[in-house]
Amino acid sequence: MSAPPGLTLRGALRAGGRALTPPLEIAFPAGAWSCLLGPSGVGKSTLLRVIAGLDDQPGQARIAASDGAPAAPRAALMAQEAALLPWLDLRGNVELGPRLRGVPPPPGRADSLLAAVGMAGMARRRPRGLSGGQRQRVALARLLMEERPIALLDEPFSALDAGLRARMQELAARLLAGRTVIMVTHDAAEAARMADRIILLGAEGARTLAPPPGRPPRPLDDPGALRAQAALLHAMRAMAA
Ligand SMILES: Nc1ncnc2c1ncn2[C@@H]1O[C@H](COP(=O)(O)OP(=O)(O)OP(=O)(O)O)[C@@H](O)[C@H]1O
16 A cells, blocks of 8 residues: 555535535645544535545535645545445455456455454355444445555444444554544544544634544543543534534
8 A cells, every 4th residue: 555645625615516615725644534523514525525536526625645646546435324235245345346446356355354344254244134333344344445545434433332433433543544534523522532633614614623632542531532522512512503
């Protein structure tokens, strides 16, 4: 996998022909975990799609990578829904990217990734009957299969119970370490635990908040993270008003 670049988004976010935000300039540091929060509909998913090269409109925000090379081919997106194909087994779902590109997936890679996300021995199962947490694990394995240095996560753990969410955060932090990660979340506790950088996006613009001290993932009872969570909730409450 190539070295993860830093990213800078410049310009206004647009959707359906209208501007969602004023012109923005947001930096996402290389190899760091950035969390993006903000009111519903402000354009967080749109921002991820712009980085992934899936939302390219005239006048739309543009993304620049710190090494000058295009960002989109180096980005993998984990969407809000795990979106597993019901007619493929879990191995087939994890191998979907290379198969769609007509590239043979490395033998055994999907099974070892499934094992890494705690789904060992389940490669031949179909998605039907999997729990929400299991589906998210398969989606994470599929993202890892891409071996891209930029990982874009759109509310990846929002459907999980609190205990499983905490475990998935730790798993994702371990497996995505060193990549440039941008995670959209509505969960202030998740951002305070996971972020190297916290960005609040509102209709008025973007604001960067200092992360708590210590390296992510911070312990669940980390006092700095709990204080940051409260500060973030206050900032989000003020934004939504
Ligand atoms: N293809 C599209 N055509 C028209 N409007 C769109 C399109 N895609 C998104 N929108 C609108 O753009 C706005 C931003 O959508 P987006 O999904 O980026 O918001 P979000 O901040 O991720 O919201 P949420 O937190 O609810 O997921 C919304 O009002 C949405 O309805």
